[in-house]
Amino acid sequence: xTNHLLRSNAPISDAAWRLLDEEAQERLTPALAARKLVDFSxxxxxxxxxxxxxxxxxxxxxxxxxxxxxQRRVLPLVEVRADFEVARAELxxxxxxxxxxxxxxxxxxxxxxxxxxxxxxxxxxxxxxxGIDEASPxxxxxxxDITDKYPGLVAGAVERxxxxxxxxxxxxxxxxxQYRRVVETAEHGGYPLLDHLGKILEGPIVWAPGVKxxxxxxxxxxxxxxxxxxxLSIGYDSHDAEVVRLYLEESFSFRVAxxxxxxxxxx
Amino acid sequence: xxxxxxxxxxxxxxxxxxTFARLCASLTEEAEAIGWYEQRIAVEKDPEALAVMHDAQGxxxxxxxxxxxxxxxxxxxxxxxxxxxxxxxxxxxxHGEEAEAEAFEGGGxxxxxxxxxxxxGIGSLRGTS
Numbered sequence: 001x002t003n004h005l006l007r008s009n010a011p012i013s014d015a016a017w018r019l020l021d022e023e024a025q026e027r028l029t030p031a032l033a034a035r036k037l038v039d040f041s042x043x044x045x046x047x048x049x050x051x052x053x054x055x056x057x058x059x060x061x062x063x064x065x066x067x068x069x070x071q072r073r074v075l076p077l078v079e080v081r082a083d084f085e086v087a088r089a090e091l092x093x094x095x096x097x098x099x100x101x102x103x104x105x106x107x108x109x110x111x112x113x114x115x116x117x118x119x120x121x122x123x124x125x126x127x128x129x130x131g132i133d134e135a136s137p138x139x140x141x142x143x144x145d146i147t148d149k150y151p152g153l154v155a156g157a158v159e160r161x162x163x164x165x166x167x168x169x170x171x172x173x174x175x176x177x178q179y180r181r182v183v184e185t186a187e188h189g190g191y192p193l194l195d196h197l198g199k200i201l202e203g204p205i206v207w208a209p210g211v212k213x214x215x216x217x218x219x220x221x222x223x224x225x226x227x228x229x230x231x232l233s234i235g236y237d238s239h240d241a242e243v244v245r246l247y248l249e250e251s252f253s254f255r256v257a258x259x260x261x262x263x264x265x266x267x
Numbered sequence: 268x269x270x271x272x273x274x275x276x277x278x279x280x281x282x283x284x285x286t287f288a289r290l291c292a293s294l295t296e297e298a299e300a301i302g303w304y305e306q307r308i309a310v311e312k313d314p315e316a317l318a319v320m321h322d323a324q325g326x327x328x329x330x331x332x333x334x335x336x337x338x339x340x341x342x343x344x345x346x347x348x349x350x351x352x353x354x355x356x357x358x359x360x361x362h363g364e365e366a367e368a369e370a371f372e373g374g375g376x377x378x379x380x381x382x383x384x385x386x387x388g389i390g391s392l393r394g395t396s
Contacts, residue, residue, distance in 0.1 A: 005385045007378045014377020021380065025387050032392055040391035043384060219393075231386040 004046055005235035010244055012236075016091045020234055023103050024110050024248065028232060031114035033208030034121035035226065037171040037217050038254070042228030050074035051227045051253040077229045077251045078128045080116050082109035085243040106234075106246070113232065113248045115210035121226065121254050122173060122208065122215050122264075132215055132224060133264030135256040138164075143178060143213050143265040147185040147193055155200050157216040157263040164260040166218045169203035175211040175267065213267040223261035227253045286394045287341060290334050297331035300324075343381035343388055344370055350383075 002008050007017065042048070056070040063069070084105035094101040124131030133140065138160050143153055158170055174182060182205065185193040197205055203219050217224060229251035237245040256262070272292035277285060304324035311317050339346040351366025352359065382388040 003385050005380075007380065007385060010378065012378065017377040017380070021387055025389065028387070028389060029392065029395070032389065035389070035392040036395060037393075040393070043386060043390070045384060228390070230384065231382075232389050233380070233384070233386040235385075 005233055005249075007234070007236050010236035010246070011088065011239055012091060012244060013095050016094050019094050019101065020086070020103070020106060020246070023106055024232070024234055027107050027110035028114055030207065031111055031118070031209050033114075033118050033173050033206045033211065034254075035117075036204060036206045037173060037219065038121060038224035038226045039221055040226050040228065042252075043231040044227065044229050046230040046251065048077065048229040048251070050076050051255065053255075075253045075255055076128075077227070077253045078120070078125065079249065079251045080113055080120075081247050081249045082113040082116075083237065083245065083247045084109035085245050087243055088239070088241070091244065106248075109248050111209065113250070117250070117252070118173075118208050118210035121224070122211050129254050130256060131254075132217060132256060132262040135259040136262045136264055137259055138263045140264045140266050143267060145177075145181065147181050148187075150182065150193060151187075151196050151200060153265060154197055154214075154216060157265060158200060160263055161216070161218055161261065166223075166258070166261045167220050168201070169219050170201040171203040171217050171219050172197060172201055172205045173208035173211050173215045173217070174205060175213055176207070176209050178214050178267070179205075179207045214265040216263045216265070218258075218261040220261075223256070223258035225255050225257055227255075229253075282394045283341075287338065290337050294331060294334040294338065297327050297334060300327045301331060340388065340390060347381065 010017075012020070051074060053073045053075055055073040057073055059069045059071050086103060086105060090098075090101045090103070119125070120129045120131065122132050124134040138157075141153060141156065143150070154172060158168070161168075161170065182193050182197065187193055187196060194205060201216070208215075230249065232248060232250045235247050235249055237247055239245060272288045273280065273285070274288075280288070301324060304320055304327065308317060308320050308324070311320060339349055347370040348363075348366045351369060352362045355362050380386065
């Protein structure tokens with residue numbers, strides 16, 4: 001089967017394709033924070049181009065007298081692509097049984113596309129996607145770097161959600177620096193800060209590369225909607241004697257149905 | 268007992284495995300319910316009661332199919348075997364042997380990928396950390 005990814009045109013053995021796919025899955029899964037916290041729909045396919053918003057807008061004119069018209073509004077999907085190269089010598093060595101094939105280009109591309117997805121969902125993508133923190137009507141409080149204050153700030157965010165009628169459980173996306181601070185900190189008496197925050201939220205705390213600060217969201221469902229067209233895939237671009245040029249790609253839309261259901265905490 | 272679906276201590280299992288086990292338990296329950304309705308329908312004489320039971324069994328068909336699809340989406344090798352067997356005309360056992368050989372002895376998919384759309388099949392990660 002050949003689809004738009006053109007994988008079968010690449011000079012890559014089946015075993016090497018499995019190696020690449022597994023490496024990509026391993027690198028992507030820890031970093032795809034948004035998918036751990038928001039509703040996911042799909043994948044609906046590469047030819048899925050827009051999300052139905054159920055909204056209309058008026059048209060300035062009608063084709064002729066005696067009729068009226070409206071135009072449907074849709075949210076177009078975005079395509080995200082991260083190109084990378086793999087040395088053909090490394091793929092040949094992998095086929096020989098080498099367990100340490102150098103797939104650094106793939107690893108970097110996987111991280112970058114995960115970061116792009118996280119940023120689009122939590123902070124937005126100008127002209128394409130309104131992120132959770134952009135949509136949220138709640139005041140953005142500064143998280144800072146004093147971890148003693150983190151339980152109070154996260155509890156405050158949860159309380160603001162409750163005041164808006166947003167029930168839990170709640171999840172917390174932490175930027176890289178904030179996540180490191182949380183996992184390395186034990187509070188007075190030795191209680192891990194990670195566990196304390198988990199008890200406040202009653203939900204997961206996720207490492208979210210690309211997120212600036214932190215974002216608290218309700219996990220009750222129906223508030224944050226990620227719609228996948230083509231889910232993350234590796235495609236083939238071209239090759240020469242030395243390298244194979246591949247790419248990681250996905251298409252998706254994201255919309256906030258309940259702006260009150262998320263609270264951003266600035267770094 | 269509500270935790271019987273776990274064969275290993277639940278606290279030692281990752282969240283994704285616990286979710287997988289829940290859906291496996293649900294799949295079993297739906298299959299049992301389908302079988303129970305089949306038996307009840309076989310002996311019931313009241314046409315109104317039969318209509319109700321046919322409708323209820325139809326619900327179980329839906330639930331079973333949804334559970335199965337979820338599990339197949341999360342398990343590429345299971346999905347690959349199932350694709351060789353489900354909705355295929357011909358000899359079921361033969362298809363089973365061929366699908367198993369293709370999925371495991373051949374080392375799994377290559378350029379075509381494990382999923383029909385060629386994707387990595389990551390999908391939702393709710394329930395994982």
